[in-house]
Amino acid sequence: MLSLWRRHLADCKPGQKKGRAHTGCNCPVWCDGEVDGVRVRKSLDTRDWQRAGRKLSQIEDPSYGLRPCGHPGCNEMVASGRCARHTREIPRAIAAYHDAHQDAAESTKRSRRRTLRNFEEFITARGLKAVDEIELEHLNAFRTTRPISARTWVKELEHVRHFFRFCVQNDWILKSYADLVPMPRNLQVADREPYTPNEVARIIAACNQIGRGAYERLRARAMILLLRYTALRIGDVAMMERSRIQGGRFSSGQRRMENKCDCPFTPTYRPHWPCFPFPAARMARTAPICFGAATGRDDH
Ligand SMILES: [Zn+2]
Ligand SMILES: [Zn+2]
DSSP, X not given: OEEEEEOOOTTOHHHHHHXXXXXSSXXXXXXXXXXXXXXXXXXXXXXXXXXXXXXXXHHHOTTTTOEXXXXXXXXXXXXXXXXXXXXXXXXXXXXXXXXHTTTSOHHHHHHXXXXXXXXXXXXXXXXXXXXXXXXXXXXXXXXXXSOOOHHHHHHHHHHHHHHHHHHHHTTSSSSOGGGGSOOOOSOOOOOOOOOOHHHHHHHHHHGGGSSSSHHHHHHXXXXXXXXXXXXXXXXXXXXXXXXXXXXXXXEOOOSSXXXXXXXXXXXXXXXXXXXXXXXXXXTTTXXXXXXXXXXXXXXX
């Protein structure tokens, strides 16, 4: 049992006279007594009697003022919120999420990292520290902070939802507010303005000003013309294998059916065929990738 008293300063006249019986001044508060058979006599680092009383209760009973962790079934006592087992600081949760999804495709991982980096910046700028502090209104506000299209938001929201489901699985939060954020529906395909003839001419002209040598400029021009006349995806052009061009057609050999592409080289592109460069004289017509990385000295 502990009791409070004021340790009177030298200039506290009534205190000096009456000793511990006097508490009506503003001298530092101490406590004195026994806790579990051990003598305790120490300053409570305050002059406020009420505050000292709360500190005293804490010394007598370490669970004073604590409440059970917010996770159902957890008996851990905490000052507020959830115990260390049942929440995570936001950067740690994001790092754990990436660790757990190492086997996703490179492009997916990149995209998730970008989204969650933005998300972490946004959330920590609002002074939030742990994932269980994030609420629906924060997630809705995240959408409005940057001028992104609905299409981009669909992707980002998918990433954010995936991350919060991971947090639920780990018992760091009880439910995912991200699932309540409305997903844009019925998106119209954005109108694409074609390049004007003048723009096309400038793009082609620019090919003559890039790179370190004639080979790179020729290659850039061939790639641009190929993109111009076939509308192939840039990845298909960059990784175009010579063996997949047969009979005036290019067919990509990707395993996933939805990405498969079979594209005739139109008569419009054929006149440009002669400028189709080969990586090296020595390797002419044997290099597997048409526009493969320059292979060194032999290129020029
Ligand atoms: Zn005093
Ligand atoms: Zn807990």
